[in-house]
Amino acid sequence: MTESGDSSTHLNSSSPTSLHRRRRRRRCLILGGACLLLLVVLGVVALVLYLTLLKARDPTIKLVAARVEGVSPRVTLPAFHIELNVTLELMVLVHNPNRAAFDHAEGDTALLYRGALVGDAVVEPGRIPPRGDAYVQLNLRVEADRLAAKLLSLVADVAAGEVAFDTSTRIPGRVTILAFIKRHAVASSECHVTFGVPDLKVRNQECRYETSL
Numbered sequence: 561m562t563e564s565g566d567s568s569t570h571l572n573s574s575s576p577t578s579l580h581r582r583r584r585r586r587r588c589l590i591l592g593g594a595c596l597l598l599l600v601v602l603g604v605v606a607l608v609l610y611l612t613l614l615k616a617r618d619p620t621i622k623l624v625a626a627r628v629e630g631v632s633p634r635v636t637l638p639a640f641h642i643e644l645n646v647t648l649e650l651m652v653l654v655h656n657p658n659r660a661a662f663d664h665a666e667g668d669t670a671l672l673y674r675g676a677l678v679g680d681a682v683v684e685p686g687r688i689p690p691r692g693d694a695y696v697q698l699n700l701r702v703e704a705d706r707l708a709a710k711l712l713s714l715v716a717d718v719a720a721g722e723v724a725f726d727t728s729t730r731i732p733g734r735v736t737i738l739a740f741i742k743r744h745a746v747a748s749s750e751c752h753v754t755f756g757v758p759d760l761k762v763r764n765q766e767c768r769y770e771t772s773l
Contacts, residue, residue, distance in 0.1 A: 568764075616735040616743035617657045618687070623751050623767045625651040632758035633718045644707065644714070646760065648679075648725060650698040654747065656688040656735075662745070663687050664733030671700040672726040674713055678706040684729055701725065722763065724754040 630646035648671060656662040667683030679700045688694045702725075707714055717723045732746045751767040 580635065596621055599606075616660075616737065616745065618643050619657070619662050619733070619735075619745045619747045620655045621731060621749045622655070622767055622769060623650060623749065623765065624653050626751075626753050626765050628755045628760040628762060630760070632760055633714070644702060644704045646702050648700040648702070648727070648753065650700065650727065652696050652698060652729065652749070654688055654694045654696060654731065656690065656692055656694075658735050658737075659690050660667070660737045661687055661689055662733050662735050664731050664747075667729065667731035669698050669700060669727055669729040671702065672719060672728070673702075673707060673723075674704050674710050676706065676710050677730070678725075679703050681744045698727075718757050721757050722754055723757055724752060727751045727753065
C-alpha cells in the first residue's frame with residue numbers, strides 16, 4: 561500500500577511538470593516557425609524590391625542613323641595619289657532603363673579602316689533621366705595621313721566602288737540609386753558601315769551592342 565501510494569504521488573507530481581514542458585516546447589516551435597516565416601517573407605520582399613527598384617539595368621547604345629559627307633575619294637595617275645576628304649556622321653541613341661538617372665563621363669568613338677585607327681571623336685559628358693533617352697551626334701573625320709599603311713587596300717576598295725569603316729563607341733557612367741547605391745556601367749557599340757564610291761551613300765550598317773556592369 562505504501563509503494564502504491566508513493567507511485568501515485570510521483571505520477572501526480574510529475575504530470576503537471578511534463579505538461580508544462582510540452583507546452584513550452586510547443587510555444588518555442590511556434591515562435592521559431594513564425595520567425596522563420598517572417599525571415600522568408602522579408603527575403604522575398606527584399607528580392608522583389610531589388611529586382612524592380614534597386615537593380616541597375618544595362619543602359620543601351622544604338623546607332624539610329626549614319627551618313628557620309630565630303631568629297632568622294634579619287635585616285636590620280638601616274639603619280640599614284642589618292643585624295644580623301646570624308647566625314648562619317650553618326651547619330652546614336654543612349655537609353656537608360658533604370659528608375660534612377662544615368663550620369664556618364666566623357667566617352668570616345670574610334671574610327672577604323674581595316675583595323676587601323678584613322679579617326680576619333682569625343683562623347684561629351686551628360687545625364688540621361690530615369691527611363692529616358694538621349695541622342696548623341698558623332699562626327700568622325702577620316703584623317704588621310706593615318707591611311708598611309710593601308711593605301712593599296714583603299715585604292716582597291718575605291719576601284720571596287722565601296723569603302724567600309726568600323727566604329728567603336730564607349731560611354732562610361734554610373735547609376736545612383738537611393739542616393740547611396742552606386743553602380744558603374746560602360747555602354748559600348750561596334751558598327752560596320754559601308755558607303756559607295758563615288759555617291760557616298762551608306763549601303764550597309766551593322767552594329768553589335770554591349771554593356772558591362
